[in-house]
Amino acid sequence: MLTSTLPTAPNLNAVTPETISKVYEKTNYAFLFAPVFHPGMKYVAPIRKELGWRTIFNLLGPLANPVEGNIEARLLGVARRDIGPVFAEALKMSGARKAMVVCGEEDLDEISCAGRTYCWNLIDRSTSQDASPNNVGVESFTISASDFGLPAHELKDVSPGKEPHENAAILTSLLQNQLPRDDPILEFVLMNTAALFVVSGICEADTSDMGHGDDGKVIKERGPGGGRWKEGVRRARWAIESGEAWKQWRAFVEVSNSFNGS
Numbered sequence: 001m002l003t004s005t006l007p008t009a010p011n012l013n014a015v016t017p018e019t020i021s022k023v024y025e026k027t028n029y030a031f032l033f034a035p036v037f038h039p040g041m042k043y044v045a046p047i048r049k050e051l052g053w054r055t056i057f058n059l060l061g062p063l064a065n066p067v068e069g070n071i072e073a074r075l076l077g078v079a080r081r082d083i084g085p086v087f088a089e090a091l092k093m094s095g096a097r098k099a100m101v102v103c104g105e106e107d108l109d110e111i112s113c114a115g116r117t118y119c120w121n122l123i124d125r126s127t128s129q130d131a132s133p134n135n136v137g138v139e140s141f142t143i144s145a146s147d148f149g150l151p152a153h154e155l156k157d158v159s160p161g162k163e164p165h166e167n168a169a170i171l172t173s174l175l176q177n178q179l180p181r182d183d184p185i186l187e188f189v190l191m192n193t194a195a196l197f198v199v200s201g202i203c204e205a206d207t208s209d210m211g212h213g214d215d216g217k218v219i220k221e222r223g224p225g226g227g228r229w230k231e232g233v234r235r236a237r238w239a240i241e242s243g244e245a246w247k248q249w250r251a252f253v254e255v256s257n258s259f260n261g262s
Contacts, residue, residue, distance in 0.1 A: 009168070027251035038064065084101050084120045096136075101119070158188040174186055
């Protein structure tokens with residue numbers, strides 16, 4: 001059942017280059033609103049809208065991260081399989097060492113819950129003596145819902161296309177752990193979150209002590225690309241079921257609405 005009362009929304013316009021450090025003092029979550037961090041793009045947006053077709057900006061956007069130098073790990077989705085290797089090489093050239101580019105076989109810029117997902121994963125083979133980009137390789141493979149220990153779901157079951165207030169209710173219910181454990185949208189979120197956990201390296205730990213509700217039973221099984229995808233799902237579920245995900249979201253809402261004059 002979806003929650004009937006929606007909480008206060010975050011003030012995305014208040015999260016700016018000047019306030020982002022204060023946001024991270026209060027929460028480990030932030031959303032960087034493109035019009036705020038790339039103000040020059042507001043002059044391009046009306047033209048792109050009038051053109052009605054994809055432009056070079058659709059490709060540049062994912063690579064133009066305003067906190068580029070401070071990102072340790074990232075999961076980047078592209079909507080065309082043929083540009084996946086290009087994006088992986090671009091990330092490698094920029095100095096990234098923990099990153100994976102994904103493309104669902106339905107031309108989905110996320111990990112698909114319906115079919116296969118094409119992945120290009122950066123592999124860091126460098127040593128403390130030589131950390132040059134030349135020591136970072138790119139490994140390609142495919143992954144499916146079953147590799148996460150989850151069933152497949154049709155895309156129509158995770159893309160409701162509802163009104164904003166309905167989508168907000170779904171997000172709130174998900175973060176408050178009110179959705180059934182086998183809800184398609186929840187499992188879709190778990191898969192994509194798990195992938196970022198795998199890329200970050202935290203799933204490589206052979207012990208687990210995340211806090212309340214963590215049974216400590218690490219899933220060491222490896223899947224495509226050598227990743228512990230099921231362990232990623234276990235940790236993602238814990239974040240929701242422990243209340244930690246909701247706690248961090250609420251902290252983001254509060255701090256983003258606390259800045260004077262925003």
